[in-house]
Amino acid sequence: MSKYEGTSYSNVGIKVRLSRILKNDRAVIFAFDHGLEHGPRDFMEDRYMAKTILEKVVNAGVDAMMLLPGMARLTYDIWKNKVALIIKLTGKSDIRPQDKHYLQSSLGSVEQAISLGADAVAATVYWGSDYEDEMISHWYEIKESATYYGMPVLQLAYPRGSAIKNRYDPEIVMYGARAAAETGADLIKTYYTGNKETFAKVVEMAQGLPVVMSGGAVRDKPIEFLEDVYNVIQAGGSGVAVGRNVFRSNNIEGMVRAVMKVVHENALPEEAVKELEK
Numbered sequence: 001m002s003k004y005e006g007t008s009y010s011n012v013g014i015k016v017r018l019s020r021i022l023k024n025d026r027a028v029i030f031a032f033d034h035g036l037e038h039g040p041r042d043f044m045e046d047r048y049m050a051k052t053i054l055e056k057v058v059n060a061g062v063d064a065m066m067l068l069p070g071m072a073r074l075t076y077d078i079w080k081n082k083v084a085l086i087i088k089l090t091g092k093s094d095i096r097p098q099d100k101h102y103l104q105s106s107l108g109s110v111e112q113a114i115s116l117g118a119d120a121v122a123a124t125v126y127w128g129s130d131y132e133d134e135m136i137s138h139w140y141e142i143k144e145s146a147t148y149y150g151m152p153v154l155q156l157a158y159p160r161g162s163a164i165k166n167r168y169d170p171e172i173v174m175y176g177a178r179a180a181a182e183t184g185a186d187l188i189k190t191y192y193t194g195n196k197e198t199f200a201k202v203v204e205m206a207q208g209l210p211v212v213m214s215g216g217a218v219r220d221k222p223i224e225f226l227e228d229v230y231n232v233i234q235a236g237g238s239g240v241a242v243g244r245n246v247f248r249s250n251n252i253e254g255m256v257r258a259v260m261k262v263v264h265e266n267a268l269p270e271e272a273v274k275e276l277e278k
């Protein structure tokens, strides 16, 4: 039997672990790999310490968080036994030579994620990139290994490359979501397409797999972000994987509570935004 044939229990493991992230097919995931992806520029002066941010996000009751292995190691006392843990196994810095910005490098293994107590692993594929082939090969390795251990895999399906003029074009985002489904993702994270009509097509293209919106740049007003999350839910999406719109907020806990109300209670944005006034 090959190492990757998996055991007869693998599918159970995948379902059990997914149920720790998705509640009634909905999830609010705090995406927090920015320390590598963007570096210090993402953090305001009083928020350099990751634990400061994670404490607030965990206290506000987020469903899951996505961390890199090293950050999970440094902060487990904050999140252990409180939120589901997704370990991202790929990454890149923002200071590498421009010609390699369309490559997510491998920076960990499924076994390491298991050692950290992960409920899922994550990997980015920049669909359309000059380095797509390398990321597909790495995705295959992660997927095979994760399946063996009964571990679900979140694919950050980010169309991105020198040939892609607009990564947020609905057709392009649809392509990324479909590619994620075709390559075995259990959970898909991709860009918001600007309205619920086009995002509904992304969800459909994902073949019924759960799709969460990648938060994206900080909106001018909190309610604008909540409106986007609301539209994603109306479009059949499963929620959001958000970083900057939470950890750069004037009220981190209030923003998490507001997003949770939209995702899990179908609250209207104008209702949910009141959480930031408390």
Ligand SMILES: O=P(O)(O)OC[C@H]1O[C@](O)(COP(=O)(O)O)[C@@H](O)[C@@H]1O
Binding pocket: 031, 032, 033, 034, 037, 038, 156, 214, 215, 216, 217, 241, 242, 243, 244, 245
């Ligand atoms: O699109 P960019 O600039 O590469 O940002 C990637 C970042 O976006 C995310 O996918 C989602 O985080 P945000 O909500 O801050 O956009 C992060 O996991 C990742 O670090």
